[in-house]
Amino acid sequence: MRKGWEWLALFLGVGAVSWGGPLIRLTSAPALTVAAWRMLLSAAFFLPFGLRSRRGKDIRLAIPAGAFLAAHFAFWIQSLRLTSVASSVVLVNTNPLFVGLFSWLLGEAPGRPFWSGVAISLAGTALIGLGDFSLSAKALWGDALAVLGAMAASGYLLLGRKVRKTMPLIPYVSLTYLAAALFLWPLTLALAAPFPSRQDWPWIGLIALVPQILGHTAVNWALGRFPAFAVAVSILGEPVGAALWAFLLFGEGLRPVQGVGMALVLLGILCSLRSAQLRS
Numbered sequence: 001m002r003k004g005w006e007w008l009a010l011f012l013g014v015g016a017v018s019w020g021g022p023l024i025r026l027t028s029a030p031a032l033t034v035a036a037w038r039m040l041l042s043a044a045f046f047l048p049f050g051l052r053s054r055r056g057k058d059i060r061l062a063i064p065a066g067a068f069l070a071a072h073f074a075f076w077i078q079s080l081r082l083t084s085v086a087s088s089v090v091l092v093n094t095n096p097l098f099v100g101l102f103s104w105l106l107g108e109a110p111g112r113p114f115w116s117g118v119a120i121s122l123a124g125t126a127l128i129g130l131g132d133f134s135l136s137a138k139a140l141w142g143d144a145l146a147v148l149g150a151m152a153a154s155g156y157l158l159l160g161r162k163v164r165k166t167m168p169l170i171p172y173v174s175l176t177y178l179a180a181a182l183f184l185w186p187l188t189l190a191l192a193a194p195f196p197s198r199q200d201w202p203w204i205g206l207i208a209l210v211p212q213i214l215g216h217t218a219v220n221w222a223l224g225r226f227p228a229f230a231v232a233v234s235i236l237g238e239p240v241g242a243a244l245w246a247f248l249l250f251g252e253g254l255r256p257v258q259g260v261g262m263a264l265v266l267l268g269i270l271c272s273l274r275s276a277q278l279r280s
Contacts, residue, residue: 006225013218014234018241020211021089024080026203029196031077034204036188037196038073039181041208042216043174050174061163062172066179068155074184076149083142089239090125091146096272098154099232106161108227110272117272121236124264127257128239154232160220161228169221176220177212233272240265 027034079088096118100110163172188194196204222231240262 006222009218010222010226010231010234011237013215013222014237015241016215016218017211017235018238019215019245020207020238021080021242022245023203023207023211024077027196027200027207029200029204030188030192031081032074032184032188032192033194033196034200034207035070035073035077036181036184036194037204038208038212039070039177039184041205042212043177043181045208045213046170046174046177046217050170050172059175061159062167062175063179065156065159065163066176067183068152068159069176070180070183071152072149072156073180074187075145075152079142079145079149081142082145083139088142088146089128089242090122091143092149092153093125093236093239094122094147095150095153095157096121096229096232096236098151099157100229102154102158103227103229106158106228108161108229110227110229113274114229114233114272117268117270117274118233118236119268120271121233121265121268124261124266124268125236125239127261127264128243157219157223157228157232160223161231164220164224169217169224173217173220230273233269236265236269 024034076088076092079092096114100114100118103109160172160176185194219231219235222234226234243258243262
């Protein structure tokens, strides 16, 4: 049975991650530029404390985890430029489906409660974004990028779970965030403006601090204690947090149907996590 503080730390991390969408929408820089600076600033924060691990195999796996993380941000942030927030958030949060399907590779295949909970949560996520979906060639391309972002996030979580069983948190995130930055920067220099506008810097700094340094690091901490599928389904709480932040801070209205969607998401997460209670 997991300790209450471990669950609390995971959900606080998800709450921090949920700031990502609202903050990204406040920037005007190209998607690759935002992603590259997000990872570079985060890596710079941890480098003085990390990169001390001597486990060669772990290092070899942490680097591709960084590549998956870089791909996740590149695809997802670009999708936010092309499709609605609702479509992007709903589709990028389908990653529990992919994590659940491939968790057997780690010997952690989820049970029926997981799949039932994921179905409930995804239905709730769709209700949260109801009325903000769009259909056009541009939006469909954005939707496709969000799905690719979900698949990349799944690879990041699965590799992270494997590495975090033996590699300490700070060396792992130091190497993974640095690898993600190194994968993103050549693309940024080739395809996008490498420097954001002066108005974007505060938002990019907050993106690095809150959803990445606080949020993703808490998620990576949780990967050392929970099965990858449990962490993935917990991240389904991100749309709930994003909607609440938008309501509290930006005055975006919440309709009754969105309240029902939030309740379904939380119910689905609780149902799914029943199958993680006794797993390591």
